Amino acid sequence: MTYHGYAGKILRLDMTNRKAVAIDTAPYRRWGGGHGMGSALFWDFCTDKTITDGRHPANVCCVMTSPLCGTIVPSAGGRCEVVGVGVGQYPVSWFTRSNFGGRFSTMLKYAGWDGIVIEGTADEPVWIDIRNDQVLFHTADDLWGKDTWATQQEIRKLLHIKRGTQAHWQNLDALPLADDRGYAEQQSDRTTQKPAILCIGPAGEYQTPHAALIHDAGNGAGQGGFGAVWGSKNLKAISVIGTGGIKVHDPKTLLRARMITKEKYVVNWQTPDFHAWTRVGNLPKPLIQTAMPTDERRPQACQGCINGCRSRYNIGYGNESACQETFWYGPYVRKIAKNSAEDTEINLKSADIVQKYGLNSFVLQPGLHWLEHLYEEGILGPGRQIPSELPWQSIGTLDFAEKLIHALSTKTDIGADLAEGWVQAALKWGREEDLHTGALQFSYWGVPEHGYDPRAELEWGYGSLMGDRDTNTHCFNYIFTNVSAAFAFGKPLRIGAEQMVTLHAKKLSPYAKDRPEVLDYSDANMYSEAVAQLVRWQQHYCRFYKNSALFCDLKWPDFVNTNVSNFEGATGSLDAGEQVFWNAVTGDAISFEEGIEIGRRIWNLDNAIWVLQGRHRDMVHFAPYIYKTIYKKGEIFPFFMWTCRDDNGNWRYQDLMGRSLDREKVEEWKSIFYQLEGWDSKTGWPTRTTLEQMEMGYVADTLEAAGKLGEDAS
Amino acid sequence: MIYGFALPSEALSRKILTPVAFKERFPAGRLKPPVGIIGGDIRSLVELHLFLEPDEATLPGIDLQTLPNWIAQSIGDPELAESIRAVVSARNNYVEGCQKVYELVGHRLNQARMVLKEAT
Numbered sequence: 154m155t156y157h158g159y160a161g162k163i164l165r166l167d168m169t170n171r172k173a174v175a176i177d178t179a180p181y182r183r184w185g186g187g188h189g190m191g192s193a194l195f196w197d198f199c200t201d202k203t204i205t206d207g208r209h210p211a212n213v214c215c216v217m218t219s220p221l222c223g224t225i226v227p228s229a230g231g232r233c234e235v236v237g238v239g240v241g242q243y244p245v246s247w248f249t250r251s252n253f254g255g256r257f258s259t260m261l262k263y264a265g266w267d268g269i270v271i272e273g274t275a276d277e278p279v280w281i282d283i284r285n286d287q288v289l290f291h292t293a294d295d296l297w298g299k300d301t302w303a304t305q306q307e308i309r310k311l312l313h314i315k316r317g318t319q320a321h322w323q324n325l326d327a328l329p330l331a332d333d334r335g336y337a338e339q340q341s342d343r344t345t346q347k348p349a350i351l352c353i354g355p356a357g358e359y360q361t362p363h364a365a366l367i368h369d370a371g372n373g374a375g376q377g378g379f380g381a382v383w384g385s386k387n388l389k390a391i392s393v394i395g396t397g398g399i400k401v402h403d404p405k406t407l408l409r410a411r412m413i414t415k416e417k418y419v420v421n422w423q424t425p426d427f428h429a430w431t432r433v434g435n436l437p438k439p440l441i442q443t444a445m446p447t448d449e450r451r452p453q454a455c456q457g458c459i460n461g462c463r464s465r466y467n468i469g470y471g472n473e474s475a476c477q478e479t480f481w482y483g484p485y486v487r488k489i490a491k492n493s494a495e496d497t498e499i500n501l502k503s504a505d506i507v508q509k510y511g512l513n514s515f516v517l518q519p520g521l522h523w524l525e526h527l528y529e530e531g532i533l534g535p536g537r538q539i540p541s542e543l544p545w546q547s548i549g550t551l552d553f554a555e556k557l558i559h560a561l562s563t564k565t566d567i568g569a570d571l572a573e574g575w576v577q578a579a580l581k582w583g584r585e586e587d588l589h590t591g592a593l594q595f596s597y598w599g600v601p602e603h604g605y606d607p608r609a610e611l612e613w614g615y616g617s618l619m620g621d622r623d624t625n626t627h628c629f630n631y632i633f634t635n636v637s638a639a640f641a642f643g644k645p646l647r648i649g650a651e652q653m654v655t656l657h658a659k660k661l662s663p664y665a666k667d668r669p670e671v672l673d674y675s676d677a678n679m680y681s682e683a684v685a686q687l688v689r690w691q692q693h694y695c696r697f698y699k700n701s702a703l704f705c706d707l708k709w710p711d712f713v714n715t716n717v718s719n720f721e722g723a724t725g726s727l728d729a730g731e732q733v734f735w736n737a738v739t740g741d742a743i744s745f746e747e748g749i750e751i752g753r754r755i756w757n758l759d760n761a762i763w764v765l766q767g768r769h770r771d772m773v774h775f776a777p778y779i780y781k782t783i784y785k786k787g788e789i790f791p792f793f794m795w796t797c798r799d800d801n802g803n804w805r806y807q808d809l810m811g812r813s814l815d816r817e818k819v820e821e822w823k824s825i826f827y828q829l830e831g832w833d834s835k836t837g838w839p840t841r842t843t844l845e846q847m848e849m850g851y852v853a854d855t856l857e858a859a860g861k862l863g864e865d866a867s
Numbered sequence: 868m869i870y871g872f873a874l875p876s877e878a879l880s881r882k883i884l885t886p887v888a889f890k891e892r893f894p895a896g897r898l899k900p901p902v903g904i905i906g907g908d909i910r911s912l913v914e915l916h917l918f919l920e921p922d923e924a925t926l927p928g929i930d931l932q933t934l935p936n937w938i939a940q941s942i943g944d945p946e947l948a949e950s951i952r953a954v955v956s957a958r959n960n961y962v963e964g965c966q967k968v969y970e971l972v973g974h975r976l977n978q979a980r981m982v983l984k985e986a987t
Contacts, residue, residue: 441924442902442925443922444920480899480902480905483897483905483907484906484908487914487917487918488886488910488911488914490917492917493917493920496917518902518905519906522906522907529890530889594906603903604899604902604903604904604905605904606904627901630901630903631900631901634898634900637898638898640960640961641960641961641962642960642961642962643959643960643962643963707901787930787932787933788894788896788930789904789906789907790897790904790926790928791928791929791930791931791961793904
């Protein structure tokens with residue numbers, strides 16, 4: 154069988170017995186890749202799907218690629234998906250996911266593997282050394298205790314990889330072997346590439362919640378606490394180097410679609426539109442949340458990406474960090490920085506710290522705000538109700554950042570109390586009131602509000618609530634950012650509200666095609682069937698196209714595009730839509746909607762796992778402050794503009810600040826959502842009819858045996 | 868821009884350059900696509916100035932209507948507060964308002980620093 158897009162085999166790592174086994178990818182082909190395959194592998198190989206702590210020995214962690222990894226599909230070739238039971242959520246750590254970029258997934262494909270299934274627990278620290286078909290377990294005694302950067306440097310040293318950018322041929326067979334336990338099917342080969350390494354730092358070794366997996370300097374799988382999962386398995390790192398390639402079914406169509414993307418959907422370089430409304434078609438730009446430290450930079454990108462959102466600088470810090478980690482400390486740094494240059498320097502050096510410790514900085518965005526509040530109120534600090542010897546009076550300094558991250562990563566000082574999660578710590582400290590007042594803004598599942606408040610941005614809030622984590626799915630929220638920025642600058646809107654929703658609705662097939670009302674976020678429509686359909690579309694689209702095919706979240710979908718004369722974006726298009734790339738690589742002939750249907754199947758499998766873990770609709774709710782307090786207008790931003798209909802049915806952009814969610818109406822909305830999904834609205838559990846319709850009768854059997862199969866509506 | 872306020876006294880200059888207590892902080896967020904709105908607060912004019920410094924990728928989030936009251940009552944500079952109230956009411960858009968407040972605050976900080984430098 155020819156595997157177009159696929160390497161053809163998946164690596165199972167039995168950590169307990171230090172054995173590596175290859176299994177065929179073919180039985181998992183119907184799940185696409187990435188998340189879908191990972192969920193299916195978890196279902197097959199996790200022997201106890203009731204576990205609710207990712208550090209349990211029965212947990213299975215899958216690191217998965219997609220058929221598109223290693224190809225030239227724009228902004229889809231370099232992502233990697235991680236799934237398994239997570240750590241640190243509340244009240245339950247769900248089967249969850251994370252995702253990172255770089256070159257790990259592509260190198261894994263070049264080495265001949267579609268993914269890695271990590272099972273069991275090693276009796277001492279190990280690292281895994283993959284060289285094409287050779288898979289070796291090495292003792293990691295010398296690596297344990299090292300940060301993520303030092304770990305990668307040490308592994309390269311152990312592999313005799315030369316430093317620097319000059320090409321050196323590496324003969325993979327000639328590289329040193331630490332021991333003879335491993336899997337080897339054929340001889341390796343030669344390459345000038347460096348191995349791609351995914352590893353944990355101290356935060357993972359101490360199995361702290363929110364510990365991340367780090368690859369290269371700044372690619373991280375942050376959410377889910379997978380660093381703690383690896384730490385619990387005594388897995389320090391996986392290094393992979395490969396010399397193979399990816400067979401593409403129809404290279405001509407792939408190239409044509411890529412060229413169409415460039416020529417039709419992407420900003421014209423001769424006459425650049427710096428403020429285009431598009432996702433895939435924006436000008437390449439660094440994704441940094443502070444002022445640039447220097448102009449002396451070169452872009453650094455995930456393999457195959459057309460953007461390059463990270464940078465490497467000539468100043469020696471901040472390399473490859475992007476987005477939130479470049480500003481996790483920002484609100485405090487500006488309290489002590491003398492100027493913008495110092496502000497940038499401290500912020501980027503603080504980014505380096507979290508990367509090296511392997512800690513997800515996102516939790517600190519609202520988390521540190523809460524801790525500072527407790528300190529300033531006289532509750533937290535030396536000799537206080539919540540004892541802490543950290544130098545809170547110097548918050549904002551680099552020294553404090555280092556000490557804080559060290560404490561959180563090593564379970565010392567307040568890190569000891571935060572070791573099971575932040576909401577758990579709040580309850581332990583007797584601070585439940587902070588979940589009601591919003592002093593601790595962890596909106597859902599014990600994880601922080603992202604920056605798109607559920608009281609305003611409905612698909613983000615509902616999507617997170619019905620899922621397993623902060624959704625971190627940027628499908629629609631450029632509506633808010635683009636429109637709000639236009640209002641802030643007093644600039645004309647590139648696309649009016651009615652045209653905006655009409656363009657979106659054209660592409661929201663199958664659930665909301667030509668139903669613009671799904672994007673009406675007004676008070677009158679916020680609990681409607683229409684909004685439930687939008688959330689369904691988002692969840693199913695993402696489960697396949699973003700989490701499994703691994704299209705980049707920051708570039709796809711492309712609903713509207715002002716680079717195109719009729720403003721219709723690339724998503725779902727017949728010339729350069731997601732399914733065009735998928736089919737060209739794999740040889741499939743799926744429609745855009747069939748991709749969504751695969752996503753629905755994956756979403757249902759995930760929900761079945763959550764149900765086995767104990768999920769019931771009664772536990773699916775936001776943090777109390779979302780219902781009890783209003784999203785105050787003007788307090789942290791002047792407006793939150795979104796598409797709404799007025800009383801006469803006319804579309805306009807309207808400010809959504811100044812409201813809360815109604816608990817009873819959210820419950821009604823949940824019932825609608827469950828019914829649309831074909832789930833039992835009394836429990837939120839999937840029904841046999843729904844599962845069998847997707848050829849998942851075996852899942853229904855398992856749920857029935859566990860007494861957790863939903864009842865079909867009579 | 869012509870700044871219509873007089874040099875601050877030495878006492879006022881010290882106030883201008885001194886952070887207020889935590890309880891008197893002023894809410895201030897930042898829109899940073901694609902992260903979203905990041906909350907925070909302001910506790911001094913020095914910090915406000917850094918916060919409002921324009922950059923290409925993000926927007927400050929602050930309530931320009933209530934800011935003058937905070938500057939008058941918590942910082943203790945009614946003259947600066949009045950000037951800010953005037954530029955905010957005359958602004959064409961929110962970002963322009965932020966930029967003008969940034970310039971006013973920067974000028975006031977320079978005045979305060981100069982007064983204190985001369986006093987020493």
